[in-house]
Amino acid sequence: MKQYDVTVIGGGPAGLAAAVEAHKNGAKVLLVEREARLGGILKQCIHDGFGLVRFGEKLTGPEYAQRFMQEFKDLQIEASTLTFVTKIERSSEGFLLTLVNREGLSKILSQTIILATGCRERTAKQVFIHGTRPAGVFTAGTAQNFVNLCGCMPTKKCVILGSGDIGLIMARRLTLEGAQVLGVYEIQPTPSGLTRNIHQCLYDYDIPLHLSHTVTRVFGHDRLTGVEVAQVDDNKRPIEETKQFIECDALILSVGLIPENEIAENLGIQTDPHTKGPFCDQNLQTLHDGIFSCGNALHVNDLVDYVSESGETAGRNAAKWKRFNRSFASIEPSDGISYVVPQRINVADENMNTILYFRSAKVFDKVTLQILINEKCVFEKKYNHLRPPEMERLPFDFTAFGLKNTDTVKLLIKEDAQ
Amino acid sequence: MKIKKLKNKLKKSFPAFDVREENNCRIVTGESDNWNDIINACSMCVSKDKNVHVVNDIRYTGKAEEPMRTPVEQDSFLEGKEPDVLVIGGGISGATILRELSKWKVDALLVEKESDLAMHASGRNDGEIHPGVDLAKGSLKQHYVLLGNRLFPDLSDKLDVPFDRCGQYACFTQGALIGFVGLYALKRKYIDGCSDTKIISGRTLRQKEPNSNPDFKFALYNPSAGCICPYGLTIACAENAVQNGAAVSLNTVVTGMTVENGKITAVQTNRGTLHPKIVINAAGVFAEEIAKMANDRFYSIHPRRGTNSILDRKAGRLMNGIASVKVLELHSGHTKGGGLLHTVHGNILAGPDAVETNERENFATTPESINTVFTKQKVTVPDLTERDIITYFTGVRAPDFEEDFIIENGRNTKNLIHCAAIQSPGLTTAPAVAKDVARMAIDILQAQKLVLRNDRFKSERKAPPRLAEMSVAKRNRLIKENPDYGQIVCRCEEISKGEIIDALNAPICVPTVDGVKKRVRPGMGRCQGGFCSPLVAQIIAEHQGIPLEQVTKAGEKAFLLFGETKGGDAQ
Amino acid sequence: MKEMVCIVCPNGCLLHIDTDGNDLKISGQKCKKGLAFAKTEMTAPMRTVCSTVKTAFKDVPVLPVRTDREIPKEKIFSVMAALNSFVLQERCGIGEVLIEKICGTDADIIATSNILKE
Structure with a gap:
């Protein structure tokens, strides 16, 4: 049976970025894609506007995907296309995945899994x-x-x-x-x-x-x-x-789009009712040890650039993954915030540097975002506009705050006095 | 009741209507723009004599029904054919009858006006195989439901259609009713012959159905109840009949008949005129029209709409069998108010409701229907939620005013057999009814010529394999033989390309997106074909050797695409 | 005064433009791209056209393409018409020019997918 450190499920922008990053961090990676070609939904998004954040250029979907596909190919990462994951089981050795494709059924063993299955339409x-x-x-x-x-x-x-x-x-x-x-x-x-x-x-x-x-x-x-x-x-x-x-x-x-999480549900992974994706920590590891989530399977992003970024976060951390007891402080959306990802900070990890992704619950003009730890404000940022269609990205390092697993972090919006 | 007395009674409630009795028919006449008045008036005229039927001749002046939908095809494919038996209607009744006929050496042809089988009531119901606990002795329904129920294990096995004898619970919150319901159960069990009927305690109920309402004190339980895929069974019966020499002609509508000396001598269709020896009327909501064409109209069909919702498989845990809350109330009409049912495919089905309608082919859904069912069934299972709905559909039942089946030879027309007014539990009864109807046809034929048994009849029919449900070894073997079985097209239901091609290679090929969906289920899952419908359309196009834009959803008029985006020439 | 939304990037800045004779006073932009956008939008709006062209290959009936730079907005439909009358006969790679100087603009039509080369 073939063995891998990281198996990425889904060959769209999140999965490609995750596979590339996991590979760069020394992992033996397999990417499993259901369709015949990599690229995911970007293959049909022929309009431009992709990659401004990442590449500073306006690319079309296929062009954006091609950059990652090229890198993936250059790094000679293993991909199995036209392949469907039909079953995942836990064993003492790791995760046993049953794959089905035109060659038949096969089983592989993987230490970690990255769910990059994207989303579906309502x-x-x-x-x-x-x-x-x-x-x-x-x-x-x-x-x-x-x-x-x-x-x-x-x-x-x-x-x-x-x-x-x-x-x-x-x-x-x-x-x-x-x-x-x-x-x-x-x-x-x-x-x-x-x-x-x-x-x-x-x-x-x-x-x-x-x-x-x-x-x-x-x-x-x-x-x-x-x-x-x-x-x-x-x-x-x-x-x-x-x-x-x-x-x-x-x-x-x-x-509306809904994160595709059939696999996560079948594994009994807890999902966030706000995002419909799995609860994750700062490393984008779900509450199930060894399973990571990224891209639109984690939460629906507004820009592919952030999808790739979360793929990289998941890929990097999956490559470095070792079994150890995690312990969580929770991050909760409060006034004016509809959701925040990640929803947990693993306080047993010495690195609590986190990229927070969040959306406002409604349209706000000239407001202040606050981060509270146990109801005490530790951070403020002013926003001219917050609109629900636009996801916000905010890097934040919790390391210095000595978070404990009993702590609660809240994100909320304070409307400025006019 | 004497007709004169009835006349007065009717006049009192509905002064605009009149009733007369002739030839064992109670003909109700008048004019109204209120459909419910018409239904109530006709129901009022129902006779105790089972041989007498109400015929509705009241002119409805409300919003007229749209004309019957007919196929586009016009050809002479059937011109001049002389089948021994012509079955009109490709629902469960027609399909089971055709299969029974194929056990004989007869030339049997089934015509269906739609582009597929089971497009009306047989494709639009909950698929319950009823135990018959709601029926008292004396009706055809009750007679056949007991017979039919027993046939399902063997039939489903032979036809390779999944059947689950999952049991039915009628649940009560009012503990005080146990005495009354207990007596009812005893009557059903010992007098009416529904022998599996029993009362179980609330605790036993919760052991079997942990998500049922904790307030249920007891339930009426029938372990013989089950469920099956109703269109799957219809298709399987018709395919098996075709394998055994019968013929099915889809997109074929009967437009008229020639009746001479009490005999149908010609049947006109959009595909030519044929001359059958016997005609079987299994035309569902249009049975009365067919009877009229055959000069043998002695009953009236009043359409009754019902809507079912299908819930995501992740809600499948809510119910293992079939259940509904029962409240003791004066039985108002024939509304069953629906129930919850765990389908053979692992979904939960909620419904149906029951609404009288003059429109036989209006399958539009309304939010009210869904609300009615969910309001009631949330009592059955408190965790039930509309959020789990993935789709919903409406069917139209075809009852007569006597609310019983009509299975008999034509009264005026000799070479006609009616299999009409088939409503719930018509799916359960169909295999048993079909045996009798086929026998009636063979009896008529045998009076004219020698009819032999079809000694090459094969009762088995294989469905396309369900790869996802197979053992690893078997699945692997099939994929090695045919790699298309390893290429997953529908991710929600895990259906492979090979299974879709099998559906297209079946004895009755219906190369439409819905046709494939009904046979092997791509698009039945939570994304409802969002991802796979373009792929399925491409596979159909490739298989049929047609351009993609010629693939339709269902039938010729339900086209999906308007041609290519790029002409390739200057526009 | 005129208001417009900058479409250069996802920020979608609301720009305010005051016309003072021939001078444009622009505010609201978060970056200088917004400034440039407002100026061209006021004088000669430009857009990139992304579409597909028909190919001669059965496995890939259409290939995604775009203009390699922005073209005058009023030429969008002429460019579409030109694309609709074009049929790609050779397998080309991503970035390859299919039509030069389309409809008399400075823009070339380039392939945006590598699917035909895979």
Whole structure:
């Protein structure tokens, strides 16, 4: 049986970065990828805007992925593509993974596992869209796959529900390919996607954005023939009088991403209800010894640059991993913060230098972020704007604070007195 | 009740309606824009005489139903054919009957207007195999449910369709009812023949179903209840019939019939006119239309909608069998209010509700239906939550006003057999009903010619292998033989490319995304095909040798794509 | 005064532009890229076009491409039309130029994926 120090599950940007970094730190690495090619979802994200933080350039998804794929290849790291992890068991020697591919089933032994499985899209039924079940209801990612990889048009005239970034990107992409995008409908009073995408994807092409609106019903028996939209009240309930029929041939959904954690769930790894990803410590090790998580499987990132960064953190720490008893202080999101990653600090680790990733719960202007340890403020930072679509990154070293496992760290937002 | 008395009673409640009796039919007439009034009036006219049926001739002036949906195909594929038996309707009734007919040396043809089998009620129900505990002696339903239930272990085994005899619990919070329910159980057990009926304590219930409501004091338990995949079974029956020489023609709608001297001499379809010796009406919600075409309409179907939700497999632990809370109330209509059921695929299914409707093909879901079911079933299992829902669907049942099956020869038309008004527990009863219906057909045929048994009948049918459920050794062996079995396409359900190709190579090939999904389940999981539907479409295109944009979701009109993005020529 | 959102980077700075005769007074940007963006956006807005081209290869029906630099915004749809009429006949690698000086701009169309070379 083949043995590895680190097995990375998922060959997207997080997994590639994790594998490269683990390799550089001396580990014997295997990367397992379900699809035929590495690169993950970036393969179909042909628009630009990737890599500004990391490379200082505006790259397209495939170009960004190529940089990591090239490095991965140059370092001659082992990859197993078209391969699916069907089972993970713990043994005294490490983790036993059962892989399946066109050669058959095989077992490998690995000291550590990095979950870099990315995320999936929320579906129409998960946002409780009712009506018929015709062809023509696509998640934005599925539509993107059809257009950018298959070269086929999933619509000529559509409505987009949700202003998540993929939805905005697809509004522009479909318009460029000659489709009519009648409007983007967002149930929240503020957009879910990045502001620049609202501008360069919608406003550049005169595509209307309807905030506090949702799609309530789908029509059509075979192919979709239209949707019903409505304005929603403060409790997100559709207002009857505002219901309106819109004739179109497709409904494209960009209503949220959920970390893909089937493997973590099967292993009984505790997940954070806020992020839907596993709880992790500063080394991005989950609460299950030897299993790490990174990228969008850990929490949904706004930029791929941070996905790669978390992959590297997980890769580096997995390579250095040794079994020892961890002991945790917890980090909790408080007023105005919707989540913070990592959710734990391993206080038994002498290095408590951490990159905090967090999102605000709503739009804030001119506020102060505070870090509290046991209710005592130890750090403050002023922000001009905080918007939920934009993830914030904040390096913070807890080492000097002598954290104990009974301590609680809180992140909160203080609105400045006007 | 004498018809005159009934007339008066009806007039009192519904002055606009009238009723008359002729030829063993109670024909209700009038006009109304209120569908519920029509249903209530017709139900009021039901006779105690089982031979007499209510025929609804009340003109509904409310929002008209859309015309019956028909296939696009127009050809002469069936022109001039003279099958011994023509089965109309590819639901569980039609498919089981076709399989029974294939045990004989007869030329049997099943026509179905949809692009696949089990597209109406048979594909849109909860898949419960009922014990019959809710039925009293005397009805066809009750007769066949006891017979049918027993056939499932053998049938599912032969047809390679997973069946789970998981048991059913009717749960009570009111401990004081135990005496009454106990008597009911004894009657069912000893008088009605539902012999597995028993009462179990709340504690026993919780041992079997740890997530059930701790307030349940006792439950009515039937270990013989089970579940099966209803469309899986329908497809399996039809495939087995085809393997044994029967024929299935999808996308084929019956548009008319020629009846001469009490006999159907021709049946018109969109694919040509045929001349069957016998016609079996298993047309579900359209059975009354078929009866009318055959000049043999003596009953009326009133559609009843029900919505089921399917929960993520991670919620599968909530229930191991089938359960529902029962509250003692005056039985209001035929609403069962649904239940919770652990499917053979490991999901939890919640529902269905029951709503009268004039629309036979309106499968649209509404938030109200989901709310009704969840409000009730949260009592059964307190941890139940809408957040675990991955999808929901609506089916339309096809009851008559007598709320019993109609399984009999035509009354005016001699070469017609009705297998109509099949509603719950129609899936359970189907294998038993099919034996009788096929026998009736063979009896008619035998009066005309010698009909022999099909001595080459093979009762076994193999489903595409389920690689993920196999032992390592077996799975490895199959992958070595066919590497496509090692290439996972659907990550949620762990379905390989090889299994999808098997589905396309099955005796009845339905090369659509939904067709493949119903057979081998890619897209049935939590991502609902988000990742795999483009891949499945590509595999279909490759297998069928068609461009990707010609692959549809279901049937010709449910197209997925509008052609290529790039013409390659100046636009 | 005019307001616009800088689309150069994910910060999405809200820029304020005061026109004072021929002079532009710009504020709100976190970096100098914002300054440059506002100036061109006010005079001649520029965009990068990312799309695909049809290929002659069955396994890869379309190949992702982009303009190697920004082009005038009003030329976006002419560039799309030109891309739609192009069919790639040879397997090319990432970064290779497929069309030079598209639609009379300074921009070349380059491949952004290496899939055809793998």
